[in-house]
Amino acid sequence: MAIRNIVKMGDPMLNKISRPVEKFDEKLHILLDDMAETMRLADGCGLAAVQIGVLRRICIVDAGDGLVELINPKIIGQSGKQEECEGCLSCPNNWGITSRPMSVIVEAYDRNGNKFRVKGEGLKARAFCHEIDHLDGILFTTKVIRPYVEE
Ligand code: ZN
Numbered sequence: 410m411a412i413r414n415i416v417k418m419g420d421p422m423l424n425k426i427s428r429p430v431e432k433f434d435e436k437l438h439i440l441l442d443d444m445a446e447t448m449r450l451a452d453g454c455g456l457a458a459v460q461i462g463v464l465r466r467i468c469i470v471d472a473g474d475g476l477v478e479l480i481n482p483k484i485i486g487q488s489g490k491q492e493e494c495e496g497c498l499s500c501p502n503n504w505g506i507t508s509r510p511m512s513v514i515v516e517a518y519d520r521n522g523n524k525f526r527v528k529g530e531g532l533k534a535r536a537f538c539h540e541i542d543h544l545d546g547i548l549f550t551t552k553v554i555r556p557y558v559e560e
Pocket of ligand 1: 496497498499539
């Protein structure tokens with residue numbers, strides 16, 4: 410495994426739309442392992458491939474209850490609403506309150522090309538929305554509804 414450099418805000422890469430994954434091969438597995446290691450070292454709860462310079466529809470989330478790898482993910486259901494603080498490994502020292510669904514259902518493929526569905530609530534729902542936005546070139550900073558004030 411290897412640590413990859415995280416692309417930072419201001420780099421036009423982050424505004425690009427990622428392409429679907431077509432090959433579920435060894436190269437993908439190495440990329441996923443590197444993403445997990447990079448995310449853990451940076452102490453994040455989510456990372457999209459574009460954040461390490463790979464324009465493919467791949468993201469990972471670990472909201473504290475285990476790592477979820479999402480390939481070609483789609484949000485197929487959502488309910489409720491939450492307004493909570495959000496940040497991003499590509500936007501250091503940048504925080505803001507966003508409005509996200511309280512609960513989402515995501516359909517995606519695992520690293521071997523098997524389709525699955527996963528539900529996320531609270532922080533996990535926010536992370537799924539945030540990471541999937543990255544695949545469409547959208548940063549959370551465009552979704553901030555009010556600044557985060559530290560208590
Ligand atoms: Zn992010």
